Amino acid sequence: MRFTKMHGLGNDYVYVNAFEERLADPAKVAIAVSDRHFGIGADGLILIGPTEVADARMRMFNADGSESEMCGNGVRCVAKYVYDHGIATKPELTIETGRGVLTLQMFADSHGKATKVRVNMGTPILPAREIPTTFTTDRVIDVPLMADVAAKFARELEASGVDARLTGVSMGNPHIVIYCSDVAALPLETIGPVLEHHSMFPRRINVHFVQIHSPNEVTMRTWERGSGITLACGTGACSVAVAGVLTNRTGQKLLAHLPGGDLELEWSGSDTDPVFMTGPATEVFTGDWPL
Numbered sequence: 100m101r102f103t104k105m106h107g108l109g110n111d112y113v114y115v116n117a118f119e120e121r122l123a124d125p126a127k128v129a130i131a132v133s134d135r136h137f138g139i140g141a142d143g144l145i146l147i148g149p150t151e152v153a154d155a156r157m158r159m160f161n162a163d164g165s166e167s168e169m170c171g172n173g174v175r176c177v178a179k180y181v182y183d184h185g186i187a188t189k190p191e192l193t194i195e196t197g198r199g200v201l202t203l204q205m206f207a208d209s210h211g212k213a214t215k216v217r218v219n220m221g222t223p224i225l226p227a228r229e230i231p232t233t234f235t236t237d238r239v240i241d242v243p244l245m246a247d248v249a250a251k252f253a254r255e256l257e258a259s260g261v262d263a264r265l266t267g268v269s270m271g272n273p274h275i276v277i278y279c280s281d282v283a284a285l286p287l288e289t290i291g292p293v294l295e296h297h298s299m300f301p302r303r304i305n306v307h308f309v310q311i312h313s314p315n316e317v318t319m320r321t322w323e324r325g326s327g328i329t330l331a332c333g334t335g336a337c338s339v340a341v342a343g344v345l346t347n348r349t350g351q352k353l354l355a356h357l358p359g360g361d362l363e364l365e366w367s368g369s370d371t372d373p374v375f376m377t378g379p380a381t382e383v384f385t386g387d388w389p390l
Contacts, residue, residue, distance in 0.1 A: 100390050102132070103180065104139060104383040107172030109330030109359025111383070112159075113141045114180055117148030122390075129160035132388060139388065142326045145173050147180055153193035153200045155181045161325030168197030169271040171333015171376055175216040178203040179380035182213045198271020217377040220334070222370065223341045224269035232267050233299050239267030240345050244277070245299060252290050259285040261308070266342040270374065272324070274305045274338035278348065282310040282320050291322025307335045309342075314349050318356040330359030337374040340364035 103114045113132045129144035143161045150156035157177045159167045178192050182205050192203045206215040227234045244263040260280025268274050285308050294306045306322040319339055321332040336355045343349030353364040363377040
C-alpha cells in the first residue's frame with residue numbers, strides 16, 4: 100500500500116490514494132499504521148477516493164479503527180493532496196465528507212504547491228439531540244457539567260479554574276467546549292476519556308478546554324474521540340468559535356492557538372451561516388506499507 104504522511108498543525112494522518120489503492124479492511128489498517136511504536140505513527144487513516152458529487156471523497160478512520168464523519172485538519176490535507184498531485188488543480192475544490200460536500204479555497208506557493216487552505220466547514224449543528232447528547236434542553240449552551248464528573252475531578256477542575264459548564268456543537272462530528280483560566284494545568288489525559296465515554300454522549304464526544312486571552316484570541320487543548328490527546332482539531336476549533344459566540348465570550352473572528360499551531364476562524368452567529376477555517380496543510384513523506 101502506497102501512502103503519504105501529512106499533517107495539519109501536527110494533527111497527523113496516513114493518507115492513501117483510493118483512486119489507485121483498494122483496502123479490504125481500512126479499520127484494521129488504521130489501527131496498524133497509527134501505532135506510534137510499531138506502525139507509521141498517526142492519529143488515524145484517511146482515504147482519498149473518487150466520487151460523483153465532488154473532486155474527491157474523504158473517509159476518515161481514527162487510531163482505534165472507528166470511522167469518523169469529519170476532520171477539519173484532515174480535509175485541508177486531502178485538498179492539498181488532490182491539488183498537489185494533479186487530481187484537480189482548481190483554485191477552489193470540493194471534497195465529499197461524512198457531513199456533506201465542503202468547498203475549499205487553495206493558496207499555493209511559487210512552486211504551485213498548496214500551503215494554506217480556507218475551508219467552508221458548513222453550518223454548525225446545535226440541537227441537543229442532533230449533536231447528539233441526551234441533555235433535555237433544546238440546545239446545550241453553558242449547561243452545568245455532569246455532577247459525577249464534577250465530583251470526581253473537583254480538585255483538578257478547581258486548580259485549573261474550570262467554569263463547570265459546557266457547550267455542545269456538532270460540525271458533522273460531536274464536540275463539547277469547556278472554559279478554564281489555565282488550560283495548561285488541566286490533566287486532560289485523565290478527564291478527557293471520562294468525558295468522551297460519558298453516557299450523556301451516545302456516540303461519544305470530542306472534548307475541548309479553552310482559555311480566553313481576549314475576545315478574538317484563545318488557547319485550546321483537545322481530547323479527540325477515538326484518538327486521545329492530539330496537537331490540533333479543526334472541527335474542534337470551529338466548535339470553539341461557535342461556542343464563544345453563543346455564550347458571548349468571544350467575537351465573530353477568532354485566532355485559536357492549538358498545541359500544533361494556529362487556526363483562523365470566522366462565524367457570523369447566524370444558524371444559517373457557515374463556519375470558515377483557515378490553516379496550513381503539510382506533506383511529510385511517502386512510503387509503502389505491507390498489507
